Amino acid sequence: MSRTYQNILVAVDGSKSAECAFKKAVYIALRNNAQLTLVHVVDTRSFVSIEAYDGTMAERAERYAEELLEDYKKEAAAKGLQTLNTIIEHGSPKTIIPKQTAKKINADLIICGATGLNAVERLLIGSVSEQITRSASCDVLVVRTDDDVTL
Template sequence: MLAKYKRILVAVDGSKQADKALAEAVEIAKRNDAELFVVQVIDDLRMLVHSATPMTQIMAEESRIAKEAFNQKRQTIDYAKAEFIVKDGNPKKELANGLPKQYAIDLIVMGATGKGAIERMLVGSTAAYVVNYAPCNVMIIK
């Protein structure tokens, strides 16, 4: 390992690969004594397009579900320097640009694929986008 990482972002979405990425990120954070940012980005555009329910209601429910999932993950993560973040927006742009700049991230860890297999075929992989546009190192977990 050439770099000592100080601020690590791991993207989670409830998929098995995201869980693997989280486990890997925790171990990297421990080895580097780094801060760990566990992030779930709720895709606000996808929610708007696929529902007749008011946007605020959808986002509130998605946020509640994400926070419940984080509370469960928090119990399994044995690392005091972990911060959990739920963010609304475009997952590709937030993970590649917004969050790394906002939190001065020097490593992004994420699964190769997430929950949205159909969307990935239509609009491209979030992981591929992050690899191409992130301002820092990106580790993809298979």
């Protein structure tokens, strides 16, 4: 029996791995006629350690997130996906994505890359994809390959 997904959430951070996850998410959303939502989490924990924090780093991170999501939106439209929701969250991606954002949109599938941008954190306390897999109450697809998906 084949599973049909209705609400797909894909986590993007600008990494190559997230790009691969996005491409597969568009394909799966089109194949399932599903709603696709992109989430980018601005990791505010890194701002705490900067003593001279004056808001400019947060503003740059917010602008980066907006531009990243807008680029993905254009790419999805070019592939035939007409509706794409985007969400910018703030906090720790490991907890925000599976426990907050997925519940907010009633996700039945979360798609993420196997490795993201933060290699040091992954070494010390595990990857975001690992935590999503452990914490999510829905199916999770961890994308490891950059195989091209053709529609």
